[in-house]
Amino acid sequence: MGLEVRRPPMEAWYMDDSAEDQRKPHHRDPPEYVSLDKLAELGILHWVLDADSYENDPELQKIRKERGYNYEDFIEVCPEKLPNYETKIKIFFEEHIHTDEEIRYCLDGSGYFDVRDPEDRWIRIWVQKGDMIVLPAGCYHRFTLDENNYLKVDMANCP
Numbered sequence: 001m002g003l004e005v006r007r008p009p010m011e012a013w014y015m016d017d018s019a020e021d022q023r024k025p026h027h028r029d030p031p032e033y034v035s036l037d038k039l040a041e042l043g044i045l046h047w048v049l050d051a052d053s054y055e056n057d058p059e060l061q062k063i064r065k066e067r068g069y070n071y072e073d074f075i076e077v078c079p080e081k082l083p084n085y086e087t088k089i090k091i092f093f094e095e096h097i098h099t100d101e102e103i104r105y106c107l108d109g110s111g112y113f114d115v116r117d118p119e120d121r122w123i124r125i126w127v128q129k130g131d132m133i134v135l136p137a138g139c140y141h142r143f144t145l146d147e148n149n150y151l152k153v154d155m156a157n158c159p
């Protein structure tokens with residue numbers, strides 16, 4: 001077992017309908033949280049890992065082996081590091097799906113992955129350093145930075 005990673009559990013909530021900045025939390029009033037169990041029912045998987053041990057984390061290696069993730073692709077989502085930043089940010093926030101599962105491991109910073117539930121409601125998943133999530137193939141989703149405006153992510157993919 002790697003270093004016990006102590007931080008609040010990953011949070012998810014139903015979004016409000018306001019048109020304010022996408023990087024704001026968009027909580028309903030009162031907030032309506034969604035449990036990790038409910039996310040798992042939607043096929044959304046989650047682990048909390050020790051991002052500082054990325055290079056030699058036995059837990060990460062076990063997950064990668066079990067799920068067949070055989071390569072890494074790091075991006076830093078910020079104007080200084082991401083080429084065509086403005087375009088990419090817009091593309092990320094356009095609702096879309098993939099034919100393969102989407103694996104995203106947050107190595108630093110934070111951001112929001114929004115997913116549609118079966119009733120077409122948006123669920124906002126707040127991913128922070130150490131959170132690794134898997135969105136199932138065919139899951140309608142989008143991504144935005146939060147008001148911290150920085151995310152470093154391993155966009156590991158299936159073969």
Ligand SMILES: CSCCC(=O)C(=O)O
Pocket residue numbers: 077092102104141142143153
């Ligand atoms: C920064 S992760 C990008 C979000 C996404 O959905 C994608 O890459 O397809």
Ligand SMILES: [Fe+2]
Pocket residue numbers: 096097098102141
């Ligand atoms: Fe995606």
